[in-house]
Amino acid sequence: MLGRCAARALGALRGLREGAPPARSPGPSRRLLSSEKVSEKDHSLPKPCWSKDMRLLFDQFMKKCEDGSWIHLPSYEDIATQRSQDFSTFIHAYFPTASEQINKEKLSQGRIFTRSFEDGLGFEYVMFYNDAEKRIVCVFQGGPHLQGMPGFFHGGAIATMIDATVGMNAIVSGGIVMTANLNINFKRPIPLCSIVLINSQLDKIEGRKLLVSCNVQSVDEKILYTEATSLFIKLNPEKEFHIKELVLNSAPPA
Numbered sequence: 001m002l003g004r005c006a007a008r009a010l011g012a013l014r015g016l017r018e019g020a021p022p023a024r025s026p027g028p029s030r031r032l033l034s035s036e037k038v039s040e041k042d043h044s045l046p047k048p049c050w051s052k053d054m055r056l057l058f059d060q061f062m063k064k065c066e067d068g069s070w071i072h073l074p075s076y077e078d079i080a081t082q083r084s085q086d087f088s089t090f091i092h093a094y095f096p097t098a099s100e101q102i103n104k105e106k107l108s109q110g111r112i113f114t115r116s117f118e119d120g121l122g123f124e125y126v127m128f129y130n131d132a133e134k135r136i137v138c139v140f141q142g143g144p145h146l147q148g149m150p151g152f153f154h155g156g157a158i159a160t161m162i163d164a165t166v167g168m169n170a171i172v173s174g175g176i177v178m179t180a181n182l183n184i185n186f187k188r189p190i191p192l193c194s195i196v197l198i199n200s201q202l203d204k205i206e207g208r209k210l211l212v213s214c215n216v217q218s219v220d221e222k223i224l225y226t227e228a229t230s231l232f233i234k235l236n237p238e239k240e241f242h243i244k245e246l247v248l249n250s251a252p253p254a
């Protein structure tokens with residue numbers, strides 16, 4: 001049985017695509033342009049660019065999902081439904097000054113960073129969540145455009161995938177959170193285009209703080225490439241109360 005927070009967060013992740021009603025109002029901070037492209041592709045499902053090993057790992061984890069102990073997490077490249085517009089409106093209301101500085105025309109082109117590369121060239125990954133153990137495992141196949149030192153992944157690309165994985169763990173466990181601190185020890189360089197496992201674990205929740213750790217290992221678990229710890233802060237619930245009112249009152253009269 002999923003915890004209430006995890007069930008809500010997973011529902012929200014799925015709800016970004018499934019059965020969401022057509023947008024009534026984009027709210028004050030996010031105006032959709034008529035030319036806005038909406039991609040429905042779930043990037044966490046097998047694609048031709050996935051290697052044999054990546055597919056094998058996907059199949060192994062999907063097998064673990066059959067008894068409900070693990071859950072496959074969907075992943076889309078952009079955010080375009082009513083519920084996610086509310087989410088976007090919420091975030092902009094939380095940071096009003098920063099929000100004013102955003103170029104609203106460019107905002108409509110917003111795309112999740114890890115899903116903004118052509119298939120196979122950047123970040124290919126799929127995440128699985130275990131609620132009982134508060135773990136997320138990410139199977140990651142990095143492409144040739146993530147190169148840093150010749151033949152190896154760029155440290156920033158590794159940091160990005162770590163942030164995405166521990167971040168998803170924090171979102172599923174805590175709701176709307178932001179990364180406050182990320183500490184990374186790069187222990188071994190990761191060969192370009194290899195497949196690695198990112199194992200993340202929720203260690204502690206202290207009020208609004210969520211501590212999540214992770215390691216990056218080779219598929220056979222013989223090489224420990226990277227270790228990281230992170231701190232996520234749940235956006236202040238008191239402030240959230242006023243923001244909810246703002247979001248609810250933002251729609252123009254019908």
Ligand SMILES: CC/C=C\C/C=C\C/C=C\CCCCCCCC(=O)SCCNC(=O)CCNC(=O)[C@H](O)C(C)(C)COP(=O)(O)OP(=O)(O)OC[C@H]1O[C@@H](n2cnc3c(N)ncnc32)[C@H](O)[C@@H]1OP(=O)(O)O
Pocket residue numbers: 008009012013087112163164165167168171175176178179180181208209231233234235236
């Ligand atoms: C339900 C959601 C559903 C769907 C989501 C939709 C789509 C998801 C798709 C993909 C997601 C993939 C995951 C990606 C994850 C990536 C996340 C990011 O990259 S976030 C971007 C980077 N982070 C930032 O830009 C954050 C910048 N910082 C801030 O905005 C603020 O500092 C803050 C973190 C919001 C905290 O500010 P607050 O005013 O809210 O809290 P404070 O009162 O300052 O602090 C509370 C508490 O925490 C302690 N603290 C804060 N920062 C730190 C720190 N760096 N180190 C240690 N401690 C810290 C602070 O001392 C307070 O402690 P207390 O006094 O004991 O209460």
